[in-house]
Amino acid sequence: MTTDAYQALRTMIVLACVFTAADAQEWTRFRGPNGSGVSNTQTVPVKWTDSDYNWSIKLQGRGHSSPVIWGERLFVTSCHEESETRHLHCIDTLDGSIVWTRHFEFASHKKHKNNSFASSTPCVDENHVYTVWHSKQSSPLLAFDHHGNRVWEYELGPYLHGQGGATSPIVYEDLVILANDQKEPSFLLAVDRMTGEERWKTPREGKRACYGTPCVFTSSERPAEIVFTHCFEGITGVDPKSGRQTWHIDVFGRASQRALGSPILADDLVIATSGGVGGDRQLVAVRPSGPGTSVEATEAYRTKRQTPHVPTPIIYKDWLFMWSDQGIASCLNKSTGDVIWQKRIGGNYFSSPVCIDGNLYCTDLDGKVVVIAASDEYVLIARNDLGEATKATPAVSDGHLYLRTETQLHSLGGRR
Numbered sequence: 001m002t003t004d005a006y007q008a009l010r011t012m013i014v015l016a017c018v019f020t021a022a023d024a025q026e027w028t029r030f031r032g033p034n035g036s037g038v039s040n041t042q043t044v045p046v047k048w049t050d051s052d053y054n055w056s057i058k059l060q061g062r063g064h065s066s067p068v069i070w071g072e073r074l075f076v077t078s079c080h081e082e083s084e085t086r087h088l089h090c091i092d093t094l095d096g097s098i099v100w101t102r103h104f105e106f107a108s109h110k111k112h113k114n115n116s117f118a119s120s121t122p123c124v125d126e127n128h129v130y131t132v133w134h135s136k137q138s139s140p141l142l143a144f145d146h147h148g149n150r151v152w153e154y155e156l157g158p159y160l161h162g163q164g165g166a167t168s169p170i171v172y173e174d175l176v177i178l179a180n181d182q183k184e185p186s187f188l189l190a191v192d193r194m195t196g197e198e199r200w201k202t203p204r205e206g207k208r209a210c211y212g213t214p215c216v217f218t219s220s221e222r223p224a225e226i227v228f229t230h231c232f233e234g235i236t237g238v239d240p241k242s243g244r245q246t247w248h249i250d251v252f253g254r255a256s257q258r259a260l261g262s263p264i265l266a267d268d269l270v271i272a273t274s275g276g277v278g279g280d281r282q283l284v285a286v287r288p289s290g291p292g293t294s295v296e297a298t299e300a301y302r303t304k305r306q307t308p309h310v311p312t313p314i315i316y317k318d319w320l321f322m323w324s325d326q327g328i329a330s331c332l333n334k335s336t337g338d339v340i341w342q343k344r345i346g347g348n349y350f351s352s353p354v355c356i357d358g359n360l361y362c363t364d365l366d367g368k369v370v371v372i373a374a375s376d377e378y379v380l381i382a383r384n385d386l387g388e389a390t391k392a393t394p395a396v397s398d399g400h401l402y403l404r405t406e407t408q409l410h411s412l413g414g415r416r
Contacts, residue, residue, distance in 0.1 A: 027069045027397040030121040030168045035215040035262050037314045037354040043399035044356050044413035046371045047382040054400070054411040055096030060087045062406045063118030064166075064350075064390075068129070069093060069397035073146055075129045076404060079117040084108050086118055088131055090148060093400065096411060100148035109136045111164025114350065114391070119166035121213070121393075123176070125193065130176050132156065134165020141169065141176070141189075143196060152196030156180050156189070161209040163258075168213045172226065172240055175199060179228050181210045188228060190243060200243030204233055210259040210274075217270060221291045222246070229272040231259045237270075237288055237295065249297040251284045261312040261352070266320060266334040269300055273307060281307040283322065285337060301337035306330050312352040312393075314360070316374040323353045323362050331376060343378045345370055350391040356401065363390055367405055386410070 031037040045052065061080035068075050074091040084106055090099040111117070122131040128143040128151055139156040159165045161182040169178035175190045186206020190199045212229040217237060219225075225237035225246055234250040252259070252274040259274040268287055275281025282304045288297040306328045313322045320334040327347040331340040347364030354361050355374050359381060363369045367386035373379035388405040395402040403410040 027067075027395045028125065029068060029123040029170045030066055030213045031262065031312060031352060031354065031393060032396060035213055035264060035312070037264075037312070037352065037393075038316060039354065039356050039396040041396060041399045041413075042357045043415055044396065044401045046359055048384055048412060050387070052412060054414065056408060056410045057091070057096045057098075059089065059407055059409055060101065061085070061118070062116060063404075064116045064392050064406075065118050065168075065404075066121045066393045067395040067402045067404055067409065068122050068124045069395060069402070070124045070126065070129075070146070073099065074402065074409075075122050075124055075131075076409060077118040077120070077122060077131060078407075081108060081117060086133055088122070088129070088144065090129070090146070091409070093398070093411065096409070102144065102148055102150075104133055106133065106135045107137055109164075115164040115166060116391075117164070119164070121168040123169050123171050125171045128193065130169050130171070130193070132165070132167070132169060132178065134159035134167075136160060139165065139180075141178070141191070141196075143176075143193070154191050154196045154198065157185070160184070163209040165209075166211040168211075170214055172216055175240060177214060177226055177240065179210070179212070179214060179230070181206045181208070181230055183207060183209075188238060188243065190240065202238065202243040202245070204230070206230065207232060208258055212259050212272070213262040215263050215265060216240075217265060217288065219268070219288065221289065222295065225288075227263045227270055229259045229263050229274070231257045231274045235263065235270055235272050235284070235286055235297065237297070246293070247288045247295040247297045249286050249299065251286065251299060251302070252282065255279050260310045261308060264313060264315055266315045269334070270297075271313060271315075271320065273309075273313065275307060275309045277309065280304055281309050283307045283313065283337075303332070303337050303339075305339065306342055308349075310350045311362070314353050314355055316355045316358070316360075319374065319376060321353065321355075321360060321374060323349060323360075325349055327364065329360075329372060329378070331378070340376050341378050345372070345380070352393045354394050354396060356396055361394060361401070363392075363394065363403070365389055365391065369394075369403070
């Protein structure tokens with residue numbers, strides 16, 4: 001083998017290892033890569049039965065949080081309401097065995113009937129898994145290493161909103177970031193991911209509990225920004241280094257509502273939702289532009305037609321897909337908001353859709369996973385029954401789909 005051929009082969013092997021590692025670490029927060037919910041893996045079936053699962057396990061208690069994965073370690077939370085004990089589980093993705101579980105006692109308190117005491121999705125990096133437990137007494141943000149050792153704790157303070165907590169953190173560079181929106185005090189927070197030391201804490205009015213998980217918006221005109229949404233605060237871009245607000249647009253009004261879905265990105269657009277159970281539900285796309293301190297966000301379009309309240313929309317190729325709580329799926333032009341098709345699928349949904357190899361997967365409250373084509377033509381592909389109710393959003397990592405119901409966790413797909 002010539003020197004050039006050897007170097008070319010070596011480069012191919014290194015790149016293959018890099019891409020394999022990146023695929024294995026794709027689902028480290030709620031809805032995966034930057035909250036997009038999109039995976040290109042081709043080893044997840046669209047139709048299956050119970051015999052197709054790699055493994056299925058029973059979790060302690062119940063919960064609505066989604067799994068997050070790093071390598072061969074999956075992390076998910078649950079709660080025993082009767083014993084007032086919350087759990088953080090570390091699970092081996094190869095066989096579903098429990099590697100370790102940490103337990104947290106708490107005092108039960110009022111929450112919304114559709115919420116749980118384990119609704120916040122953790123986030124994970126190569127060093128730690130981070131989780132937050134909201135309660136009226138205290139709300140710790142905790143870091144554990146992958147062996148289950150507690151590394152640090154940051155106290156957020158009492159969570160006083162009657163809906164109960166459900167906000168989820170993210171990791172960005174050397175920070176753990178989250179929005180603590182409730183009655184008072186509401187604030188945006190960044191702490192050092194290695195030490196838990198506060199880097200910045202930005203107060204805001206809040207007043208209503210909102211549960212969107214932030215995302216990272218990048219522009220050629222300026223450094224990256226963290227995007228937060230809130231029903232009364234609107235959509236905000238924040239400098240991750242200082243916590244300073246770089247742009248803001250008030251788009252949702254002051255009607256009785258909550259921003260429950262998370263912001264998503266479509267090229268230079270930031271897309272977010274807010275709404276009420278009985279009132280208007282709206283999706284708004286905004287375009288932040290300009291350099292440095294001269295950023296201005298302008299509204300590109302909005303729609304109120306079959307907009308979801310709880311499920312987060314999803315972008316795939318040139319399309320924006322919405323999956324409403326009442327089981328109506330919509331395909332829109334992501335740049336203009338023009339409706340391409342709308343279809344009633346049936347069922348009721350809190351889970352957000354994910355896109356796997358060009359197909360949308362979304363689970364209704366009864367545990368039926370509906371699969372449709374992510375295209376400009378409506379195609380129903382399959383309906384699969386998990387056998388138990390769920391409000392959790394699936395996770396995808398290293399070619400596998402992880403489906404969490406109220407009390408169980410299933411692994412599906414991958415090369416056999």
